Amino acid sequence: MVAAKLKTEKSPVKRRDPLPHDTKCLTIDELQKLAAENMDKQTRDYYNEGADKGTTLRENLDAFQKYRIRPRVLRDVSQCDPSIELFGKSIPFPCAIAPTAMQKLAHPEGEVATSKAAAKFGTVMGLSSFSTTTLEEVAEHRGENDNVLQLYVFEERHHTEKLLKRAKKAGYKAVFLTVDTPVLGRRNCDIRNQFTLPPHLQIANFPDENGNSSSADPPTSKKASVRFHTHAANPTLSWEKDIEWLKEQCHPEMEVWIKGVATAEDTELAIKHGVDGVVVSNHGGRQLDGAMATLDALPDVARAARGRIPVHVDGGIRHGTDIFKAIALGADCVWIGRPVLWGLSYKGQEGVERCLSLLYDEFLLCMGLAGVKSVKEITKEYLVRIDGLNLSRL
Numbered sequence: 001m002v003a004a005k006l007k008t009e010k011s012p013v014k015r016r017d018p019l020p021h022d023t024k025c026l027t028i029d030e031l032q033k034l035a036a037e038n039m040d041k042q043t044r045d046y047y048n049e050g051a052d053k054g055t056t057l058r059e060n061l062d063a064f065q066k067y068r069i070r071p072r073v074l075r076d077v078s079q080c081d082p083s084i085e086l087f088g089k090s091i092p093f094p095c096a097i098a099p100t101a102m103q104k105l106a107h108p109e110g111e112v113a114t115s116k117a118a119a120k121f122g123t124v125m126g127l128s129s130f131s132t133t134t135l136e137e138v139a140e141h142r143g144e145n146d147n148v149l150q151l152y153v154f155e156e157r158h159h160t161e162k163l164l165k166r167a168k169k170a171g172y173k174a175v176f177l178t179v180d181t182p183v184l185g186r187r188n189c190d191i192r193n194q195f196t197l198p199p200h201l202q203i204a205n206f207p208d209e210n211g212n213s214s215s216a217d218p219p220t221s222k223k224a225s226v227r228f229h230t231h232a233a234n235p236t237l238s239w240e241k242d243i244e245w246l247k248e249q250c251h252p253e254m255e256v257w258i259k260g261v262a263t264a265e266d267t268e269l270a271i272k273h274g275v276d277g278v279v280v281s282n283h284g285g286r287q288l289d290g291a292m293a294t295l296d297a298l299p300d301v302a303r304a305a306r307g308r309i310p311v312h313v314d315g316g317i318r319h320g321t322d323i324f325k326a327i328a329l330g331a332d333c334v335w336i337g338r339p340v341l342w343g344l345s346y347k348g349q350e351g352v353e354r355c356l357s358l359l360y361d362e363f364l365l366c367m368g369l370a371g372v373k374s375v376k377e378i379t380k381e382y383l384v385r386i387d388g389l390n391l392s393r394l
């Protein structure tokens with residue numbers, strides 16, 4: 001396979017051994033189809049849908065087709081190195097696992113399977129606050145790996161405070177404060193399906209007064225202390241009030257990143273308020289429908305950051321060439337959401353490894369064929385933009 005062909009005996013680059021092919025599942029699109037067979041309608045809709053008309057969800061995907069790669073040749077690509085550093089450690093390629101809620105809907109092992117897969121593969125996992133496994137149990141399976149905790153800062157701060165103390169103790173490297181959710185986006189399928197967690201699953205990080213984890217009870221229930229229906233969104237969040245507070249809670253043990261930035265102005269503010277990194281994200285098209293595709297928002301954010309803080313991006317990444325394009329447009333790393341859920345649903349831990357492995361192989365192949373030997377060489381010189389019938393240099 002390609003990864004093996006690109007490797008030479010003398011290569012100093014330690015590269016992952018390729019997984020044997022699964023001939024039913026050679027692309028992320030095939031993975032999505034296989035996963036769909038294993039999910040009930042409520043789960044499939046919850047995982048796959050976007051907000052409202054799904055415009056931003058679609059555009060996140062389509063934006064990658066506005067660019068084509070300008071390959072360079074005769075560059076001796078026998079020693080391509082796709083690895084990057086994240087949180088001071090090497091990860092195999094510039095791709096990590098975005099936080100997605102309630103993973104036991106996809107597979108009984110849920111977030112533990114994802115953590116094990118991330119550990120085996122060697123990349124960073126983002127854990128949603130609204131996971132169906134406690135953050136401590138997930139951390140137990142991370143091996144040498146770094147994990148980060150996605151955070152919704154609740155109006156009742158004591159819930160968040162407790163969570164942050166636990167995350168520090170469990171060794172999480174960073175918190176990713178989600179900022180694109182001041183109110184919850186309109187998800188019509190969830191409304192029609194009257195989405196709720198099945199009774200055997202819990203939102204595990206928020207026990208009630210009796211120590212029981214909260215289930216995703218309907219909004220009328222008084223049982224749980226923190227429920228996603230009522231707590232994921234927090235319209236009161238602000239730069240002045242919350243970021244300083246969060247840094248005080250987290251530093252120096254955990255970095256504070258902001259997930260959900262889309263503009264140069266907010267990037268400047270993030271830097272001014274001393275955050276450690278930003279993720280360009282629109283929540284996978286699940287929040288503001290009609291918002292820009294993340295790939296379209298990325299160049300502005302990267303320009304504004306001017307290398308002062310890392311700029312990551314998520315949304316619509318379904319192929320190794322998508323990763324290449326995002327890096328060329330200024331991202332330091334990408335995060336993937338739904339493809340991991342599809343991997344989980346297809347085959348638990350093995351499915352998540354398959355997902356990462358497909359993207360890795362495609363990215364490595366793309367590097368070799370585009371004529372770059374390291375991730376830092378990937379710049380906008382390697383892209384053209386398609387405007388109608390014209391191709392323009394960036």
Ligand SMILES: Cc1cc2nc3c(=O)[nH]c(=O)nc-3n(C[C@H](O)[C@H](O)[C@H](O)COP(=O)(O)O)c2cc1C
Pocket residue numbers: 046047048060098099100101128129130150178259281282283284285286314315316317335336337338339
């Ligand atoms: C089912 C699902 C649940 C999600 N849950 C969360 C969450 O709890 N917190 C969060 O910040 N983002 C959440 N996200 C957004 C992801 O972190 C990420 O931004 C998005 O999935 C990236 O787009 P992609 O799915 O096209 O890769 C969720 C996304 C999906 C699809």
Ligand SMILES: CC(C)CC(=O)C(=O)O
Pocket residue numbers: 101130228232283286
């Ligand atoms: C509403 C949250 C619990 C999960 C989330 O962020 C999402 O479903 O997009």
